[in-house]
Amino acid sequence: MTIQIELRGVNKHYGSFHALKDIDLSIGEGTFVALVGPSGCGKSTLLRSLAGLEKISAGDLKIAGQLMNGVPPRKRDVAMVFQSYALYPHMTVEENLTYSLRIRGVAKAQAKKAAAEVAATTGLSHLLGRYPRELSGGQRQRVAMSRAIIRHPKAFLFDEPLSNLDAALRVHMRKEIRALHDRLHATSVYVTHDQIEAMTMADHVVVMRDGIIEQQGKPLDLYDMPVNKFVAGFIGSPAMNFIPATVGDDAKTLTLDLGAVTGTLAVDRSLQPGRKVTVGIRPEHIGIAGPGQGSFDVPVAVVESTGFTAFITTATTPELIVVETGRSTILPGDMVGVRISSDQLHLFDDVTGVRVV
Amino acid sequence: MNGATRVRLMLAIAVVMAAIYLFPLYWMYITALKSGSEVFATPPSFWPAAPQWSTYAFVWESRNMGRYLWNSLVIAVGSVALISVLGVGCAYVLARYRNAWVDVGLFLILMLQVLPASLMITPIFVGFSQLGMLEYPRLAVIIAIAAKSMPFFVVLVRATFMSVPQELEEAALVDGNSRIGAFFSIVLPLARNGILVSALLIFMQAFGEFVYSKSIIQAVELQPASVGLNSFMGPNTNEWNNIMAYATMYVTPILAIFVLLQRRIVSGLTSGALK
Amino acid sequence: MKSLFSSMRDGLGFDIALVAFALGFLLLMSGLPLVYNVVMSFQEVDMFSLGTFSRPFVGLRNYIDLFAQPETYPILLNTLIFVVGSIAGQFLIGFGLALFFWVNFPGASWLRGLFLVSWVMPGLVAGAIWNWILSGDFGVLNFILRETGLIDANIFWRSDPDYSLYAVIIANIWLGTSFNMILLSVGLSGIPGDLYEAAELDGANAWQRFWTITLPMMRSTIGAIIALGLIFTLQQFDLFAAITSGGPNNASNVTQYWAWELSFRQYDFGKGATVSVVMIVFVMLAAVVYVRSTRHEVRG
Numbered sequence A: 001m002t003i004q005i006e007l008r009g010v011n012k013h014y015g016s017f018h019a020l021k022d023i024d025l026s027i028g029e030g031t032f033v034a035l036v037g038p039s040g041c042g043k044s045t046l047l048r049s050l051a052g053l054e055k056i057s058a059g060d061l062k063i064a065g066q067l068m069n070g071v072p073p074r075k076r077d078v079a080m081v082f083q084s085y086a087l088y089p090h091m092t093v094e095e096n097l098t099y100s101l102r103i104r105g106v107a108k109a110q111a112k113k114a115a116a117e118v119a120a121t122t123g124l125s126h127l128l129g130r131y132p133r134e135l136s137g138g139q140r141q142r143v144a145m146s147r148a149i150i151r152h153p154k155a156f157l158f159d160e161p162l163s164n165l166d167a168a169l170r171v172h173m174r175k176e177i178r179a180l181h182d183r184l185h186a187t188s189v190y191v192t193h194d195q196i197e198a199m200t201m202a203d204h205v206v207v208m209r210d211g212i213i214e215q216q217g218k219p220l221d222l223y224d225m226p227v228n229k230f231v232a233g234f235i236g237s238p239a240m241n242f243i244p245a246t247v248g249d250d251a252k253t254l255t256l257d258l259g260a261v262t263g264t265l266a267v268d269r270s271l272q273p274g275r276k277v278t279v280g281i282r283p284e285h286i287g288i289a290g291p292g293q294g295s296f297d298v299p300v301a302v303v304e305s306t307g308f309t310a311f312i313t314t315a316t317t318p319e320l321i322v323v324e325t326g327r328s329t330i331l332p333g334d335m336v337g338v339r340i341s342s343d344q345l346h347l348f349d350d351v352t353g354v355r356v357v
Numbered sequence B: 001m002n003g004a005t006r007v008r009l010m011l012a013i014a015v016v017m018a019a020i021y022l023f024p025l026y027w028m029y030i031t032a033l034k035s036g037s038e039v040f041a042t043p044p045s046f047w048p049a050a051p052q053w054s055t056y057a058f059v060w061e062s063r064n065m066g067r068y069l070w071n072s073l074v075i076a077v078g079s080v081a082l083i084s085v086l087g088v089g090c091a092y093v094l095a096r097y098r099n100a101w102v103d104v105g106l107f108l109i110l111m112l113q114v115l116p117a118s119l120m121i122t123p124i125f126v127g128f129s130q131l132g133m134l135e136y137p138r139l140a141v142i143i144a145i146a147a148k149s150m151p152f153f154v155v156l157v158r159a160t161f162m163s164v165p166q167e168l169e170e171a172a173l174v175d176g177n178s179r180i181g182a183f184f185s186i187v188l189p190l191a192r193n194g195i196l197v198s199a200l201l202i203f204m205q206a207f208g209e210f211v212y213s214k215s216i217i218q219a220v221e222l223q224p225a226s227v228g229l230n231s232f233m234g235p236n237t238n239e240w241n242n243i244m245a246y247a248t249m250y251v252t253p254i255l256a257i258f259v260l261l262q263r264r265i266v267s268g269l270t271s272g273a274l275k
Numbered sequence C: 001m002k003s004l005f006s007s008m009r010d011g012l013g014f015d016i017a018l019v020a021f022a023l024g025f026l027l028l029m030s031g032l033p034l035v036y037n038v039v040m041s042f043q044e045v046d047m048f049s050l051g052t053f054s055r056p057f058v059g060l061r062n063y064i065d066l067f068a069q070p071e072t073y074p075i076l077l078n079t080l081i082f083v084v085g086s087i088a089g090q091f092l093i094g095f096g097l098a099l100f101f102w103v104n105f106p107g108a109s110w111l112r113g114l115f116l117v118s119w120v121m122p123g124l125v126a127g128a129i130w131n132w133i134l135s136g137d138f139g140v141l142n143f144i145l146r147e148t149g150l151i152d153a154n155i156f157w158r159s160d161p162d163y164s165l166y167a168v169i170i171a172n173i174w175l176g177t178s179f180n181m182i183l184l185s186v187g188l189s190g191i192p193g194d195l196y197e198a199a200e201l202d203g204a205n206a207w208q209r210f211w212t213i214t215l216p217m218m219r220s221t222i223g224a225i226i227a228l229g230l231i232f233t234l235q236q237f238d239l240f241a242a243i244t245s246g247g248p249n250n251a252s253n254v255t256q257y258w259a260w261e262l263s264f265r266q267y268d269f270g271k272g273a274t275v276s277v278v279m280i281v282f283v284m285l286a287a288v289v290y291v292r293s294t295r296h297e298v299r300g
Helices: A043-051 A093-103 A108-122 A137-149 A167-184 A195-201 A219-224 A229-234 B003-021 B023-033 B054-062 B065-096 B100-113 B117-131 B137-162 B166-174 B179-207 B211-216 B225-232 B240-260 B262-273 C002-010 C012-041 C061-068 C072-102 C108-114 C123-133 C140-147 C164-189 C193-201 C206-217 C219-235 C238-243 C255-264 C269-293
Strands: A003-014 A017-028 A032-036 A058-063 A078-081 A155-159 A188-192 A204-209 A212-217 A241-247 A253-258 A261-266 A276-281 A287-289 A296-305 A309-314 A321-325 A335-339 A346-349
Touching: A003 A043, A017 A043, A017 A212, A032 A043, A032 A195, A043 A058, A043 A078, A043 A155, A043 A188, A078 A137, A078 B166, A093 A108, A093 A137, A108 A137, A137 A167, A167 A195, A188 A195, A195 A219, A204 A219, A204 A229, A212 A219, A212 A229, A229 A276, A229 A346, A253 A276, A261 A296, B003 B023, B003 C072, B003 C108, B003 C164, B023 B054, B023 B240, B023 C123, B054 B065, B054 B240, B065 B100, B065 B137, B065 B179, B065 B225, B065 B240, B065 C012, B100 B137, B100 C012, B100 C269, B117 B137, B117 B211, B117 C012, B117 C255, B117 C269, B137 B179, B137 B211, B137 B262, B137 C012, B166 B179, B179 B240, B179 B262, B211 B225, B211 C255, B225 B240, B225 C123, B225 C238, B240 B262, B240 C123, B262 C108, B262 C164, C012 C269, C061 C072, C061 C269, C072 C108, C072 C164, C072 C219, C072 C255, C108 C164, C123 C164, C123 C238, C164 C219, C164 C238, C193 C206, C206 C219, C219 C269, C238 C255, C255 C269
Parallel strands: A032 A188, A032 A204, A078 A155, A155 A188
Antiparallel strands: A003 A017, A003 A058, A204 A212, A241 A253, A241 A276, A253 A261, A276 A346, A287 A335, A296 A309, A296 A335, A309 A321
16 A cells, blocks of 8 residues: 655744654555544644645655655645534635636636536535535535535545534534545545544544654544553543552552542452552453452442443442443442452553553 | 603793803804994894895905815815824724733723813924924824824724624634734724714814914915904904804804714714713 | 745745735835934934935934923813813713613614714814814804803804813814724623623622622723823814814924924924824823733634
């Protein structure tokens, strides 16, 4: 597979603020890459640098094999879908779509034909004569995407395009965007703070924090094998439970510190006795049993039912969140036994947060 | 009293207050229509006994108003042109960035806004006379007015540009346009209304400008209407009906434009002056 | 070279060029005269030495002479009275009007905008109108004052040394109140309505709400408006030219008119420059206050 976008040692400074630190990223042609991370992690900066809207301070940025370091946006042949869509308010939908073609000198008739074709694929044919202010949020979103599609660019850049939509529409548009990507055999870079979007849409997920790439890889790889506590807690919803623990003297047990409760678990690997670690366990990997029937007992604080799942929060410090499918018969105040299998445990160094192998 | 009555009462009071405030304007219009002797009637009449429409023609001819108004127009149009060409681009850049340089630029511009013309006229006059600019008096006045009013224009237009989301410009860049192209095809059309309103305000200021015109333009045939009015009103003047007729003809075009576009002008002013 | 031109099209070069032209023009036409003003205040300038740069350098003599002149302090005092009187009148009346219109009723905003004609009119025309209104024997103001019993005999606003300054102040208040009102209206509408609702629930009456919520929330707006008022009042020239010409005998003369008179009536450009320099210092101080109060901005 050819590499469509390549970043090597990319750095970006805003004055004294170091926004991007030594970023190395290769994006193959036809891949859908998601950049996720909390606010301020640099994902938008990275995207904008790809577009040419920001200049990188150091490193190499290549698109389709060509060095693009100082190249202005109009020469990069990439298309961007903005969070606010950025539709030109003084132009009709058709004029919005044909704008990029008109600039390149494409004949008016040809441009109109291209617009009609794209509008047909995105369901906008009946809206070509309207102005952006007359459209709904979902319609505007589709115009923004159509505007990108019509150019057949080398890459599509998405800057949190679904954040302004309501929840139901978001779920629907997720699939539409991915379907579009597949149909066009496009290369897409998608920035979002919502890890669910990243997990469901992307072939390759890049988790960023404070300007560095914490981990990148296939979505399920990040889910199953997070390299540090940050990625472990960021990917997956509800988030992973973290419990401080100490390795027992026999090097084969962990004593979990849950405040008033302490639990003991067996581990399947050798650890240094007395070492302090952070144990990570996903809510769906904790099993609920009757009191005394699990590894240890905990009191229940809250039980929330959504109809087909139950979120159980324990009255411990730190509290544990457990996800159970089906209806739960447990009530707040009950004591329950927890079942955790040792191969579902994630162990992290309690100081650095790095995964303990 | 209920809501509807209260609203009507407030409206009535507001109309009365507006009438009181605008009384001087009313007085100007009716004085122009009074005869020379009725003007001095005691008690003063609040409605002309026999409206003298001929006063207007008389004043227009005898005071050569056509020429005066033409000069005012030349000066005003010239000033607006010069200010627009220089100021729009400057306002655009100052709206686009926020850093130390922009702050310095803004600070300078705001400070230069405050200098009274009557204090700047001395060095400007001396400087112009040394450079021989007084050979082209109206041009000299245009340049002086431009320097005086440009900061105000830049402040207002900058506020307009700040209301155009920067993302639109970025979308245009990614769509393939250059900075210049994006400016002309996207940013400028969206800022057009704010710019026009600001230009209108500047035009009205320049049309009524007095200090620079009086000090720099010695030749009577090049003087604008403001100087004409001033020379009309000597120390012992008493042809008030003629003077008011002159004032009426001078000021009505501006008032008409203002009343028509009042909404736009007020909103343009308020968004700019406090920002 | 190519990169210079390409940056002109696309990047920083383009931006810098746009600002440079405008700022360059301003610095040339406003900054340079400022400096020249200071230079001339140290020189002896008259009609004959107008054309050259090399004029006799007289150091601080212009300043010393200025402050030794008998009319200087009265004129400075007049300026102070003019500024305080104008700003007070414009602000108080403007605030009252703003509060009234803020209650809002159909037609309110259109009526409110109508007041601005006083600000938009050429100052000289406004001055001409007020000149006639303030006429001693035939002016309508005296008539109204007598009819309402506020005065017994006509006040000769323009020729009586005790009143001439106030004649211009009255005209200036008329000129500037509407601008104040509009700006204050904007400030008032910037206060969130639920603050008043919360206060009312807490038991505050209208007067208390005004003092404890309206005024404190308007503090920076009021600061900006008063600073602007100071700046515009010190710029006021046309009214003086139209109504009293600074007379009688400097009774209504203020520094900005006087500076012009010294240069263009007495042809003592050196003195004119000197007065200008003194005044510009004050104006700059007001400008700093104004700029400070308008610091907070948000990008659209």
